[in-house]
Amino acid sequence: MSGKSPFRLHPLLESWFDQRGWAPFGFQREAWQAYQAGRDGLVHAPTGMGKTLSVWLGPVSQWLDEHTEHDPAAAEVDRTQAEPLRVLWITPLRALANDTLDALRQPIRDLGLPWTIEKRTGDTAQSVKAKQRQRYPTALVITPESLSVLLSYPDAARRLKGIRSVVVDEWHELLSSKRGTQTELCLARLRRWNPGLRTWGLSATLGNVEQAASTLVGSRPTSKPVLIRGQHTKRVEIRSIVPDDIERFPWAGHLGLKILPEVIRAIEGANSTLVFCNTRSQVEIWYGAIMQARPDWLGRVSLHHGSLDKQLRDKVEAGLREGRAKCVVCTSSLDLGVDFSPVDLVLQVGSPKGVARLLQRAGRSGHQPGAVSTVLCVPTHAFELIEFAAARSAATAGTIEHRIPLDKPLDVLVQHLMTCAVGGGFEREAILDEVRGASSYAELSATELGWAIDFLTKGGAALGAYPEFKRVEIDESGDTPRYVVRDRSVTMNHRVAIGTITSDSAMTVRWASGGGKSLGTIEESFISKLAPGNRFVFSGRVLELARVREMTAYVRRAKSSKGIVPRWGGGRSPLSTELSEAVREKLETFRLGGADEPELRAIAPLLNLQTRWSVLPGPDDLLIETTTTREGHHTFLFPFEGRLVHEGLGALLAFRLTRDAPRSLAVTVNDYGVELLSETAIELDGARWRRMLQPADLLSELLECLNSSQLARRRFRDIARIAGLIHPGFPGRQSKPSRHLQASSELFFDVFAEFDPANLLLDQAKREVLSEQLEVTRLRSALERIAGARIVMVSPERLTPLAFPLYAERLRTQTMSSESWRDRIERLVLRLEDAASREQDTLRR
Amino acid sequence: MTLPRMETAGSIGIAVAGEDLRLLPERAVYWPRERTLFIADPHFGKAQTFRSAGIAAPERSHSADLETLSLLIEHANAASLVVLGDLLHSRSGVRDSVIDALGSWRTRHRSLAVTLVRGNHDRSAGDPPKQLNMKCVSPGERRGPFELVHEPDEASGNGYALSGHLHPGVQLGGSGGLGRKTAAKLPAFVFGANCAVLPAFGRFTGLAGVRPAEGDRLAVIADGEVIALNFGRDA
Secondary structure (H helix, E strand, O other): OOOOOOOOOOHHHHHHHHHOOOOOOHHHHHHHHHHHOOOOEEEEOOOOOOHHHHHHHHHHHHHHHHOOOOOOOOOOOOOOOOOOOOEEEEOOOHHHHHHHHHHHHHHHHHOOOOOOEEEEOOOOOHHHHHHHHHOOOOEEEEOHHHHHHHHOOOOHHHHOOOOOEEEEOOHHHHHOOHHHHHHHHHHHHHHHHOOOOEEEEEEOOOOOHHHHHHHHHOOOOOOOOEEEEOOOOOEEEEEEOOOOOOOOOOOOOOHHHHOHHHHHHHHHOOOOEEEEOOOHHHHHHHHHHHHHHOHHHEOOEEEEOOOEOHHHHHHHHHHHHOOOOOEEEEOHHHOOOOOOOOOOEEEEEOOOOOHHHHHHHHOOOOOOOOOEEEEEEEOOOOOHHHHHHHHHHHHHHOOOOOOOOOOOOHHHHHHHHHHHHHOOOEEHHHHHHHHHOOHHHOOOOHHHHHHHHHHHHOOOOOOOOOOOOOOOEEEOOOOOOEEEOOOHHHHHHHHHHOOOOOOOOEEEEEEOOOOOOEEEEEEHHHHOOOOOOOEEEEOOEEEEEEEEEOOEEEEEEOOOOOOEOOOOOOOOOOOOHHHHHHHHHHHHHHHOOOOOOHHHHHHHHHHHHHHHHOOOOOOOEEEEEEEEEOOEEEEEEEOOOOHHHHHHHHHHHHHHHHHHOOOOEEEEEOOOOEEEEEOOOOOOOHHHHHHHOOOOOHHHHHHHHHHHOOHHHHHHHHHHHHOOOOOOOOOOOOOOOOHHHOOOHHHHHHHHHHHOOOOHHHHHHHHHHHHHHOOHHHHHHHHHHHHOOEEEEEOOOOOOOOHHHHHHHHHHHHOOOHHHHHHHHHHHHHHHHHHHHHHHHHHHO | OOHHHHHHOOOEEEEEOOEEEEEEOOOEEEEHHHOEEEEEOOOEOHHHHHHHOOOOOOOOHHHHHHHHHHHHHHHHOOOEEEEOOOOEOOHHHOOHHHHHHHHHHHHHOOOOEEEEEOOHHHHHHOOOOHHHOOEEEOOOEEEOOEEEOOOHHHOOOOOEEEEOOOOEEEEEOOOOOHHHHHOEEEEEEEEOOOEEEOOEOOOOOOOEEOOOOOOOEEEEEEOOEEEEOOOHHHO
C-alpha cells in the first residue's frame, strides 16, 4: 500500500482516538480497511494488544458512514429504540463476556451511538433472555452454545436477518474442537440468511493461521480471507529454575516440591505472580505447599481452577486485576481472557507440553510499557529441563503448534440438524448445500446427511420405522418435504441439551453446616470412592466428607492436615509434535557435546549416567532397553513421540506380541516412551522388532484392538451426549428429565454394537479414538520414522534414568494409595542412587 | 435329563440355604430341585420408552431377551419362572408391540407358571395385562427357604432373600497405562449372608458398581461364562 495514505476511519472515530491521545496501530488500520472493502479476515497476534478494536471499529465505522445524520450529542436511546441486531461477537468463554462488553461499550458510549451491547451466555438470567427475545441488542456477545439456541427459535431466520458481521474471539481455542465445528455450522446458517455477512476472527499465534482463517470463513468465501498480524512488541523470556542438586532419579511429580524454596524466592521477588500448573490436582498440591511455607501470605495467595465455585473464581480474578493478589496458583483456567496488568511474573510448573501454550502463558505478564514477558519454568522432574530448553529453541525458531479442525463429526451434525428442525425446519437439498458451506463438512456426502436425517426421523437407518419414535417429523404439506419438530417437550429437551462440552457428572461440594455454601464441583467418580469421614484436599482446604445427598457432597473442615488430592479426569495433554521434535534435537545437541544452556548443564549427570548404563539415543536411533526386576521382564522403547502416540504404539505392540505368543502384557506410557511388562521375557532380535514396528496394516490392526478394548466404548460418551441420546438434565434440577430415561452411553454403545452395528455414531467413536486418542496420523509417521531408524538394543542391569519415570508411572497408576507408592519409589530410588554413587567412586578410583 | 445341558453352558453351582442353585451366564439363576428359573429386572419396553421421548434406542433388545428366556426355559424344562421385579420399564413403554411380543412368548410356554414380584418400575407401569397369565405378588412371598423380593432392603430376614433392583456390576482390570482404559464392568451375582442380588436380565439396562460386603460370594459373567471370584472358601 505504499504511496497511498493510510486508511482512515470515520472522522468521529479518528477524533475519538485523538482525544484519548492514542494512535491506531498499523495492523488496526489494515483490518479496518479490509473490513470496509467487504473482506473477511483473521487478526492473529501473540498478545491481546489492540486486537479487539481492530475488528470492532470496522462495523462501527460502517454504521457511521451509513448514518451521516448521527449527532454524537443526541440523547441516549433505550433498548426498544436502539439499532437492531448488526454484530454478533462469539466468545468461547463465559468468563470473558463481561470484559468484552466493557471494551466494546467504551467507544459506543463516547460517541453516543444508539446501540445496545449485551451478552447472552448460559449464565444469563431468564428475564434478560426474554427481553432479548423481544428485541435483540445491536451487538450481542454470545457463546457458540447460546448462538445455537438462538438458531433453535422458530422465527430465527427472520430475527437474525440483518446481521452485518460476526466476530469470533479466541478462534484458536475453538478451531480444533467440536465447539469450533458447531460454530462453523452456525456461521453457515447465518450466511445463508445474510449473504453479505463478513466474518472476522481473533486468534493467538498458531502454526497454521491460513487454515484457521479459511476454516472460519467457510468453504465458499467470496474472496480469500485477509490475514493480519497484530502488534508484536513484547519480548518473551523463557528461563528455568535449575536446582543446585539434581536428583539422579527423577520421577513424575516429586522433584517439583523439592524446588519449593526457589519458587517461594521467585514469588517474593515479584509484585504479582501467576503459577500455572498442568492439572487441578497440582494446583491444590502447590497451593497447599506454598501456604505451608508462607502462612503469613494468607489472603494474598489464592487458587483458581475450573472446579472451584464461580464466586470464588471471580473474587480471585478481581484481586489480580486490582493488584491485590501476591500470587495465584491456577490451571489453564487463566490461560485466556483479559490481561491482568499487575502480573509481572509467570511460573510454569511441569512440562508446558507445547510451545504455543508456554508463549501464551508467558504473555500473561509484563504489561508495563517496554516490559519483557518472563516465564520461569519449574521442573517437576529433571527431564522437563530438556523440555524447557527445547521450548525456548522452538519459540525462538518460530515453531508453533498447529491446530487442526475436525473432519465432519456426525454427532455435531445430528445436533445441529435437530437445532434447525426445531428452529423453523429444513429441507433436504437446501440443508445439504448449507452444511457443506462449513469447511469441516465441505466433503459431506448425501448418504451421510441421509443417515443423520434418518437417525433423527426414524431412530436409525438400519432398523426401519418405529411407530412410537417421535423426534423430527416430515411435513409434506408444501412442495418440498420439510423436517420439523412438533412436539413441545422434544423442543424444550433439545434446547437444554445444546452444546458439545461434556464432562463427567460433577457433584457440588458444600459445607455441611452454616448455610451450605458451595465450594465448587468434583467428579462423581472421585466422591464415590470416598466414605463419610474420609479426608480430601479441595479448594485449598483439607475437608472431611460428611455425607452425600443427591448430587451434593457435604463436607466439613478436617482436623488433620493430611488428605488425598482428587485426580480429575482429562487434563493430561501429550507433548506436542513440535516440542517432541525439539526435545529429540536437544538430546542430540547434548550428545554432540553442546551443553551450553543452564538446563542441559544441570541435567548432564543424569544423561551421562544414561550413557554409561545404556545408550543416549540419537535422532536416528530407536532405543530398546530390557531389564528384569522382581516384578517381571520390562521392555522399554523410547521413540520420544508424546504420550498419545505411545498409547497407540503400546496398544499395537500388545496386539502384535500377544498374537504371536499368548502372554499377558501391562503397557505403560509417558511422553518419552513405552514400557511393556510381562511375566516371560519378550525375546526378539532387531529384525523381529522391526517387523513388530512396521507401519503396514496399522489401521486394520488398531481397529481390531479397538474392538476388544474399551476405548471406543468410553469415547462414545461424548458422542451419545452430543447426538442427543443422553440428556444432561435441566439446569437447576439435579435429576434427569425422567428416571425412566436413564441409560449410560456405554449401554447405548453395547446395544448399538449388537443390534444396529451399522450406526455411524459407532464408526465415529472409533474414528475419534484413532485420530484423537491414539493420534493415528502421528503414529503412522512415527512408525515410518522408526522403520528407517537404527534399532539399538541394550540390556542394562538396572533401571536407567530414561526407564525409571515409566516404571514409576506404572506404579503410580496401579496403586490407589499414594503413601505406599511413594514409599516403594523412594526405596527403589535409594537403591539406584546407591548403585550410581558406588560406580562414581569406582570411576574416581 | 436336562440338567447336564444347563451345566455345560458356562454355568456354575452354588449352595445357598441348603439348596443347590445354578448361576447361568444368561443372567439367570436356576433351582433344579423345584425346576424354577429366577430372573430380575428384564425392563421390557425400555427401548420403546426411550423412543417415545425421541431418543433412538434400537429395537431388537427386548426380542433378543425374550428369545434367550425361551431357550433357558426349554433347555431347563423349567416348570416355573419367577421375575424378581421390574418386568416392565414404564407406563409409556407398555406399547402394543411389547405386549404382543410378551403375549406370543407366553403362548410358547403355556404350561409355565410365572410369578412377578412387583418392583418399583412395575408399580408405576402397572400389573401386566391379564392375558399374560402372570401371578403378581408383593415382595415377601416365600418359595421354599427363599424369600422373594425386588429390593434387597425389602428382605424381612425371614428366609434367604433373592432380589434384584441393583443391576450389580463389578469393575475388573484397571491397572496402569492402557489397562485403566480397558477396565470393564461385568454383570455380577452377589450372594451375601442373608440375601442374594441377581444381575439384571434385560440387555438394555446397564450396570451399577457394587461394593461387596465382607464374606459376600461374587460371580461375574464374562464371555458367556459365569466365573466365581471368591467361592474358594466353601468350594
